[in-house]
Amino acid sequence: DGGITQSPKYLFRKEGQNVTLSCEQNLNHDAMYWYRQDPGQGLRLIYYSQIVNDFQKGDIAEGYSVSREKKESFPLTVTSAQKNPTAFYLCASRGAGFRDRGWNANQPQHFGDGTRLSIL
Amino acid sequence: GQNIDQPTEMTATEGAIVQINCTYQTSGFNGLFWYQQHAGEAPTFLSYNVLDGLEEKGRFSSFLSRSKGYSYLLLKELQMKDSASYLCAGTGGGNKLTFGTGTQLKVEL
Numbered sequence: 352d353g354g355i356t357q358s359p360k361y362l363f364r365k366e367g368q369n370v371t372l373s374c375e376q377n378l379n380h381d382a383m384y385w386y387r388q389d390p391g392q393g394l395r396l397i398y399y400s401q402i403v404n405d406f407q408k409g410d411i412a413e414g415y416s417v418s419r420e421k422k423e424s425f426p427l428t429v430t431s432a433q434k435n436p437t438a439f440y441l442c443a444s445r446g447a448g449f450r451d452r453g454w455n456a457n458q459p460q461h462f463g464d465g466t467r468l469s470i471l
Numbered sequence: 472g473q474n475i476d477q478p479t480e481m482t483a484t485e486g487a488i489v490q491i492n493c494t495y496q497t498s499g500f501n502g503l504f505w506y507q508q509h510a511g512e513a514p515t516f517l518s519y520n521v522l523d524g525l526e527e528k529g530r531f532s533s534f535l536s537r538s539k540g541y542s543y544l545l546l547k548e549l550q551m552k553d554s555a556s557y558l559c560a561g562t563g564g565g566n567k568l569t570f571g572t573g574t575q576l577k578v579e580l
Contacts, residue, residue, distance in 0.1 A: 382566050393475075393558060393570040394514070401566055409567070441513060445566065459504060460568060462513035 353378045357442050357463035363471045364429065364436060372427045372466045374442035382445040383425035384460060387411060387438045394441060400425055429468065440466045475571035477559050482577045488547050491574045493559030497540040501562040505533050505544045508556045508573065517544070517557075546576075554578045 355376045364370045376383065382401050386394040396409030400419040414433025419425055425444075429436045443460040474496045483489040495503065502521035506514035518526055520535035520542060532545040544557055556573040563569070 384567075386570075391479075391572070391575075393572040394560075395570075396567060399567060439511075459506075459516035459519060461516070464513050465511075467511075 355442060355444055355461055355463035357440075357466050359466060360464065362466055362468045364468060365471050367431045369428055369430050370468070372429065372440055372442075372468070374425045374427065374463060375423055376425075376442075376444045376461075376463075377423060378444055378446065378461065379422070380444035380446045380461075381422070383419070384443040384445070385409075385415070385417065385425070385427045386441045386443065388441060388465075389438050397427065397440075437469050438467075440468060475559055475561055475569055477557075477571040477574045479572065480575045480577070482579060483546075483549055485549055485551060485578055485580055487549050488545065489549060489576065491544045491546075491557050491559075491576065493542045493544070493571060495540050495542070495559075495561045497537065499563040500537065500540070503533075503535055503542050504560040504562070504568065505531075505542075506558040506560065508558055510555075514558055549578050551578050551580075 358373045384399040385397040388394050395411050397415050398406055398409050398417040400406035403422050406417050406419050414430055416428045442463040445460045446458045477493045504519050505517040507517050508514040518533040520533050525534045530547045535542045554577050556575050558573045559571040560568040
């Protein structure tokens with residue numbers, strides 16, 4: 352079945368350590384996104400990518416980095432510079448071929464099951 | 472991005488109807504999504520509105536007024552499993568969504 356897979360489900364980070372969250376999709380979607388969700392709050396955009404080898408900062412990119420070397424994969428690294436990394440991290444993807452039709456505004460974002468990151 | 476505003480919490484009774492409101496700034500607005508999110512899970516897509524009016528999908532309906540910068544999600548025949556957070560998200564230019572903080576709905580017997 353097509354979908355978005357995030358791993359691991361739970362992750363623990365030590366002080367001063369970088370950790371990488373995996374996000375893989377087999378939906379053939381061009382656009383991928385990373386969000387952070389804190390308790391009782393909405394989703395805040397960290398980074399997004401509209402096409403392979405290209406990505407843009409979202410609203411809270413500081414302390415995070417991404418890469419988009421393959422269409423299927425959009426890993427997020429939480430660096431030691433991110434001083435408050437404890438949160439629920441959600442990856443999403445969105446269809447409609449950028450090259451073919453431009454963005455179809457009514458295409459929803461599809462979400463993975465999330466990774467819960469905590470500090471040791 | 473958009474400025475999305477929705478109530479923090481609502482409580483309703485099983486079998487009843489509940490309306491969850493969402494307001495947004497109209498400048499640069501393109502369309503509006505509603506998502507449902509159960510605790511600890513990923514959001515799931517409910518509806519999308521780009522034109523004025525009501526879109527009905529079974530027990531769930533969503534309404535949009537572009538001129539007023541206003542949307543609502545209507546849930547009918549409430550069930551206990553409808554207890555969840557409901558997220559309103561607006562699209563502006565480009566390919567990004569701006570999410571509201573979500574409305575936590577509690578359905579009681």
